[in-house]
Amino acid sequence: MSLEQQIGALVKASENLTGAVNGKIGEIDKKVDNGIQHVQDAAVLSLESLPFFTVNGNHDFLKYTTTAAGNKSPYRMGWGNGLDSQFETELIEVRSGSNPSTRLPVVRELLDFMGIGANTQHFSANFNILRVKNISGLSSFPTYALYIPWQHIKRNNWTYMVYTRGKGFSWGPNDTFNGSNQDDWRLFRTVLKQDGGATGAYVHVDMYCTAADAEMYIALPSIIPGIYPEGRKLPELFNVTTMTLNEHWNNYDALHDETHGLWNPVAQGETSHN
Numbered sequence: 001m002s003l004e005q006q007i008g009a010l011v012k013a014s015e016n017l018t019g020a021v022n023g024k025i026g027e028i029d030k031k032v033d034n035g036i037q038h039v040q041d042a043a044v045l046s047l048e049s050l051p052f053f054t055v056n057g058n059h060d061f062l063k064y065t066t067t068a069a070g071n072k073s074p075y076r077m078g079w080g081n082g083l084d085s086q087f088e089t090e091l092i093e094v095r096s097g098s099n100p101s102t103r104l105p106v107v108r109e110l111l112d113f114m115g116i117g118a119n120t121q122h123f124s125a126n127f128n129i130l131r132v133k134n135i136s137g138l139s140s141f142p143t144y145a146l147y148i149p150w151q152h153i154k155r156n157n158w159t160y161m162v163y164t165r166g167k168g169f170s171w172g173p174n175d176t177f178n179g180s181n182q183d184d185w186r187l188f189r190t191v192l193k194q195d196g197g198a199t200g201a202y203v204h205v206d207m208y209c210t211a212a213d214a215e216m217y218i219a220l221p222s223i224i225p226g227i228y229p230e231g232r233k234l235p236e237l238f239n240v241t242t243m244t245l246n247e248h249w250n251n252y253d254a255l256h257d258e259t260h261g262l263w264n265p266v267a268q269g270e271t272s273h274n
Contacts, residue, residue, distance in 0.1 A: 051238065052224055052226075052228060052237055052238075053224070053225070053237050053238040053239060053240070054222035054223055054224050054237040054238075054239050055223050055224075055225060055239070055240075055241060056076075056148070056221065056222065056223040056239075056241065057075075057076065057239060057241030057242045057244070057245045058074055058075045058076055058241075058242060058245060059220055059221050059222050059223075059237075059239060059242070060125065060126070060127035060128065060220065060236065060239075060242065061074040061091060061127060061128035061129070061130055061219075062126065062127065062128060063075040063245060064091060064128075067079070067084045068084065068085075069084040069085040071084060071087065071088065071089040072089055072090065072091050073089060073146075074091075074128075074130060075245075077146055077147065077148065078146060078147050079145070079146045080141060080142075080143040080144045080145055080146065081143060083141060083143070083145055083146070086134065086135065086136035086138070086141070086145075087132055087133060087134055087135060087136070087145060087146075087209075088132075088133045088135045089130060089131060089132050089133075090130075090131040091128040091129070091130060091131075092104060092106065092107060092128060092129040092130075092131060092217075093107075093126075093128060094107050094110065094111070094126065094127050094128065094129060094219070095126050096121070096122050096123045096124070096125065096126055097121060097122055098121070099121070100118060100119040100120070100121055103118065106129065106165070106217060107129065109165075109184070109185060110129065110163060110165075110185050110217075110219060111123075113163070113184075113185040113187075113233075114163070114233055114234075114235075115233050124235070124236055125236035127219065127220060127236060128219075129217050129218065129219045130217070130218045130219070131215070131216070131217050131218075132145070132146070132169070132207075132214075132215070132216050132218070133214070133215040133216075134168065134209050134211070134212060134213065134214040134215070136212075137212055138212060139210070139211055139212040140209070140210065141208070141209055144204070144206035144207060144208050145169070145206075145207050145208060145209040146206075146207055147204060147205055147206045147207065148162070148205045148206075148207070148218075148221040152202045152203075152204065153192055153202055153203050153204075153205060153223055154200075154201070154202050155192050155193060155194045155201040155202060155203060156193075156194050157191070157192070157193055157194065157225075157226060157227060158191070158192045158223055158224065158225060158226070159189065159190070159191050159192070159223075159224040159226065159227055159228040160188075160189070160190050160191075160192060160205060160221075160222070160223055160224075161187060161188065161189045161220075161221075161222050161224065161228060161234050162187075162188050162218055162219070162220065162221040162222065163185055163186070163187055163188075163218070163219040163220055163234065164185070164186055164187075164188050164216060164217065164218055164219075165183075165184065165185045165186065165216070165217040166214070166215050166216035166217050167211065167213070167214060167215065167216070168209060168210055168211030168212075168213060168214020168215065168216065169207050169208065169209055169210065169214055169216045170207070170208045170210055171188065171190070171205070171206070171207060171208075185217075187233065187234060189228070189230065191227055205221070205223070220234060220236060220237075222234060222237055224237065
């Protein structure tokens, strides 16, 4: 075989080897892509299979009491020391079965934002929207204005979510609760994770007032075990704590301790609360 023939054969063999290698690379790339897709599909399937629920009872705000200052305040919600009289509250009904045309604009807009639809007459559950307004004229306070039921959350991978609309309030000292836009509903979401090895660490779900004209609407504050999928709207979630509360509500009343900002369940009979 001449030198030219040997070189030609070598070139051909090299091309064949290159083709084989490229083919194997393509097969490997395809298997990797399939593996990645499989993992992604499994993750989505596992999230869709999980029964998400909230553990903070009365997150629908249907159970409430009247404070010394005359504020309607959801059961297990607490005020900063002495601040109850500095704010005005209102509970706004969101009811399945009501005539859609009679719903307040703030209710209609929330139902649209949730994906239920303002004109949908029947949906899965009833709840109240809480409106909180600063009437003190003060732009800052030495402590939180109020906390969402319940206050303490262990830092063990919980998701805190709440529908909000308004201005002048923040969640905690560093996290923006709803920005400054007063005209639209938003879904505030934050994941509370364990800090290193501090297994007993917890966080407060407190609202701080930061403006003299602060006014906020709040709906369905939910503390959810695990990490709730980002981008998914929050429904009215299943709640074992609320089921238990419903069973005993007719035998309990909530009295507010103005000194410590705590709710103390005390047997009072059936007629002393709403």
